[in-house]
Amino acid sequence: MLAQPTTPVETELFARCERARGAADRLAETTRETRDAALQAMGEALIAKAAVILEANALDVERETAAGMSAPLVDRLRLTEERIRALVDSLEVVRALEDPVGRVRRGSTLPNGLRLRQVTVPLGVIACVYEARPNVTVDIVALALKSGNAVLLRGGSAARETNTVLIEVLRQAVAESGVDADAVVGLDDLGRDGVQALFGARGHVDLLIPRGGRELIRRVTEEARVPVIATGEGNVHIVLDRGADEAQAVEILLNAKTQRTGVCNAAETLLVLDGAEAAPAALRALVDAGVTLHADERARELVAASERVVPATEEDWETEYLNMDLAVRTVDSLEEAIAHIRRYSTGHTEAILTDSTRNAELFQRRVDSAAVVVNASTRFTDGGQFGLGAEVGISTDRLHARGPMGVDELTTTKWLVTGDGHVRP
């Protein structure tokens, strides 16, 4: 049931998919040794080719700066020698992970003697559509190859020079270590039509992972005819309970909102329990740090008037700002906070700051998000922080993978059944 091409771009895309399929078939036959060698070769090549990578990156940075890209986005786009070394470090972490393929998840011998084993196997051909952070290219390739998958990459157009060079460097490196170059396939040259063609690549692609904002996720979930796991949309809430420690609350809120604003695990809405003792200090600290509060009336009474304190509207509850803005709403009860979260959350990460074990337990039980955090920053929802080495994305879907997707999330299983002439009575 392979989709048939109807446009030249589909013809080209499906041909690349079939080459990736061949590479995936051969990858599925490799041992950990071969796949780990490919990761090591990738790391060595990134160091050896750092100059040419940085040169290409400088072109992207120059073009986008001239085109008026904001400073934080340019910073995300920029590679440096230090950042390349950090990429190599995370390659090493992924390489050192246990082999995710060939693990026996369940197994038993049935009363009739039939032997059952459920073993992990690669998913096959994975496609990722992601934003303009070139380091993501390396992370995704590392996770895909470690788990025995071929991968198709469509990066942000702002990073096109960098990604073109990176993909070429990685293809050469894996080929030299005995893995097909076509296990790593770039799609940037196919443009937006290439993304559209991916949506219809049924049978050619086993999993499409869009990593990005609401508009990309909406398009993919509406239009894709291939299996999809949506990642990266984070309308993240923090609840400030009565009795919460003031110093901790201030520190966690500043970290969650301001440490890095353009990321999916940054806080976007603060829900303040009416009467929470730490609220005034927390709101003041946020304003002092440069955060603009979109606050309801009761919250505005807790903080000195300022151009950085504005009235909240309904739209604020729905907004993933990805900048130095924060919605603030006052609630009368934890139940009301949970109801707000159920209505507006994207299911990524929510946190509570509380000194009550009972409220912490209630919150973790009732809030239905990929990560539910007590007394810590929401910024921890991250494959690297969780010890996965890196992440393909952070799933906000419920099927197959939820939260940071590492190598285990890029496998599926099959049942191996072995008998000796067994028939069903």
Place this chain on the structure above:
Amino acid sequence: MLAQPTTPVETELFARCERARGAADRLAETTRETRDAALQAMGEALIAKAAVILEANALDVERETAAGMSAPLVDRLRLTEERIRALVDSLEVVRALEDPVGRVRRGSTLPNGLRLRQVTVPLGVIACVYEARPNVTVDIVALALKSGNAVLLRGGSAARETNTVLIEVLRQAVAESGVDADAVVGLDDLGRDGVQALFGARGHVDLLIPRGGRELIRRVTEEARVPVIATGEGNVHIVLDRGADEAQAVEILLNAKTQRTGVCNAAETLLVLDGAEAAPAALRALVDAGVTLHADERARELVAASERVVPATEEDWETEYLNMDLAVRTVDSLEEAIAHIRRYSTGHTEAILTDSTRNAELFQRRVDSAAVVVNASTRFTDGGQFGLGAEVGISTDRLHARGPMGVDELTTTKWLVTGDGHVRP
């Protein structure tokens, strides 16, 4: 991002979904004790109300028999006291399973002291569209409630009287044991428009499981805007190797093809290694048992001419007969058999009959299906046989669940993160 209704049927369906959502929220708060009590109450109610269930079933059987339904399909439709007792037995097996909810899948304390636990939680609201076997209704409700989910049921129209009574009996039973009646919601009265409305019920339904033939699966995968796991399409292959034991091969092939023909794990194509010693006896036994062989030229030479041996066409390789027909193709190598399977299989179950450990290993490694069987009947790919108590369906998809779907496959996970003022450096 709840889909908004645009037709009266959608308005009614989405309203039922929201009632099911409320029931699911409350179910997620229940302990195993409550959910097990609901399963026990279901079993008792099925026994107590057997007469009224059988009466409704007699109406379905009578109407469909008059309408010309084939004898095997009428047999699938028919309930008897014995079949009701068997249903209650499988309810008991499901009830005795370990609680699939609240299990810690992974967990660790990070070097910084942050505590991580990945725990299983119910999926939420599940919808099933299935064929005219009323026992499936009971199996699905049992698995859904055991795993803390609410369930929407759309059965085959041929079983409508039976399903209406069954669902009413089950709703009453669970309500008396403290679970919301709306954890079990019938959709048969909404007709085909109700199925179409389900496809668009984004946000209202967490998982749609179509269980049935190629046409249903094709429609769902083309049209559904809700997460889907396709189940039940089984173009099942058996490879007969050289050196395979003749008596075993005959017995397994007869079992896989003829024991029950209308099921997804029955064999549909036999791939004979050229020169396989057991082939003549196996083909003869199949013909003698009433099987019509659609055989290629070399295979036809192995068996006496008969009206039950006809030439195979390309179409035969693609056909899931679900009757007493079997495609037979001769291959020169195991590689050729695997290539045929890759091209034509639906990814359900494939088996090899062999005396070679090397070929058995190669087959299990290279064939990429939900179940890969050595020297046993393909009929074992079944939730009951695998010890899952029952099954919601047999997934031929790769994401989330593959093969028989029991209670574990109806859960997802969330990460619980607990700190003491942790912030990200």
